[in-house]
Amino acid sequence: MNPFANALLAWFDEHGRKDLPWQHPRDAYRVWLSEVMLQQTQVVTVIPYFQRFVAALPTLRDLAAAHEDTVLALWSGLGYYRRARFLQRAAQICVEKHDGQLPRDFEALADLPGIGRSTAGAILAQAHGLRFPILDGNVKRVLTRYLGIHGHPGQSAVEKVLWQHADALTPAERTADYTQAIMDLGATVCVRTKPVCDRCPLAGDCVAKRDNLTAQLPSAKPGKAVPTRDTVMLILRDAEGRVLLERRGPQGVWSGLWSLPEASNHDHAWRTAQSLARIDDAQSLAPFVHVFSHYRLKVEPLLFDEATAHPRIADNASLRWCDAGERAALGLPAPVRTLLHNL
The missing domain is CATH 3.90.79.10 (Nucleoside Triphosphate Pyrophosphohydrolase)
Known part of the structure; x- marks a missing residue:
């Protein structure tokens, strides 16, 4: 296992989040739902929405069969309502084509509406322990600072480099814990403003900390006027x-x-x-x-x-x-x- 993953997992064992509601049980449906809800939304906000959603629609088949108004009412307040529609459409495709289950094949999973590469990797890594990298916003922030990568992470050339590093650093062992660990680090330590570097297990080799660039990395998106x-x-x-x-x-x-x-x-x-x-x-x-x-x-x-x-x-x-x-x-x-x- 590489030193990056070793340090991250050792930190996770002591400080990681292990009692999130989608971790018990950590099945594919619950992981998927949490991943979609957590896009651009903090864990503390998502938890009550997640709990209410799975109480009403505890299985993928329940989601597929629900009335759209029910799904949107459960989602109301999270914003980005297109995600809720994609969620239900993906569930319906799984019922039609995959025996009511999220597929374990990466390509089939990533092709479902609203999933894509990073969410598919998170589902397969966390629910099944398979070695697939992820690259959500927290992971991008950790990697750009640790490796000193300049350029907005949303730009295709920068994102391509980040995917290469994410893949190289993801271990074959304890992949589920590693995936949770790097997300947790970005969410609780390597935060957007004022990262808590003295609590970071990667600080000793972090380029941004060494070069005093934590305020500059990740590079900001080129601005434009908001009408x-x-x-x-x-x-x-x-x-x-x-x-x-x-x-x-x-x-x-x-x-x-x-x-x-x-x-x-x-x-x-x-x-x-x-x-x-x-x-x-x-x-x-x-x-x-x-x-x-x-x-x-x-x-x-x-x-x-x-x-x-x-x-x-x-x-x-x-x-x-x-x-x-x-x-x-x-x-x-x-x-x-x-x-x-x-x-």
């Missing part, structure tokens, strides 16, 4: 306290989720509201900004209380009046759920 978009969200609430929700179309952010009707400005908002219900007055609520990866959405909520539904809405499958209990069972974007909860 801001404006929208008015319509909260149509009837005398029973129900709110009118609209299922979003298949394109754009929050595709397929239940959300609030939107308008480009106040005049448009009034026209839209009048087409959906009989209304009297509106109240402007506190505006807020929701940040996506590629733009900022400035939201102005407009509350229409005592709205009366038009009968024709009952014939529109994309519109429905929902009370708080019904909303809880639907996939709603997190800022919309929070907005309605705070009413």
Whole structure:
């Protein structure tokens, strides 16, 4: 075993995380679900989502057979809802083609929607102990600092080099523990800002520490201006306290989720509201900004209380009046759920 892996495993034995809910049992379905949830999300945030998800859908077949609204409701708050759809589609393919199991063949696994090379490696390494490298965000940070690799890790040339090192350093023994160890090190010690180098088992050979480059590595992504978009969200609430929700179309952010009707400005908002219900007055609520990866959405909520539904809405499958209990069972974007909860 190479010195890098030896040092990392010795640290893991003493300091690694061994009681995460997806480790008991550490089967392929639970590892897969945790890996997808953990993309760009911290462990402490993921744990309650994971526990709620597996309580409702404990097996891959349960996920494959679930209604999409159920899956999206369980996912609501994690963001990146496309991942939840890919998760369910991959489960359905496994039922159709792989006897209801995630395949142990790397190529077949990596070809499933939303999985790819690193997630496939993590599943095979952690669930089956097979020797496959991983390269998630934590691993990229550890390797770029340890090896002194410059250039944004998302660039193809840099990523190719990182994959070569990840493969070379992954041991044939204790692969599951090694995979967890390098992720744990990146998550708890070799963190983005102010890494705790005096607790790192790799510090003695780390190029970034030696050359005082921990603040510069990994290299930042070349910046570009993030645009801001404006929208008015319509909260149509009837005398029973129900709110009118609209299922979003298949394109754009929050595709397929239940959300609030939107308008480009106040005049448009009034026209839209009048087409959906009989209304009297509106109240402007506190505006807020929701940040996506590629733009900022400035939201102005407009509350229409005592709205009366038009009968024709009952014939529109994309519109429905929902009370708080019904909303809880639907996939709603997190800022919309929070907005309605705070009413």
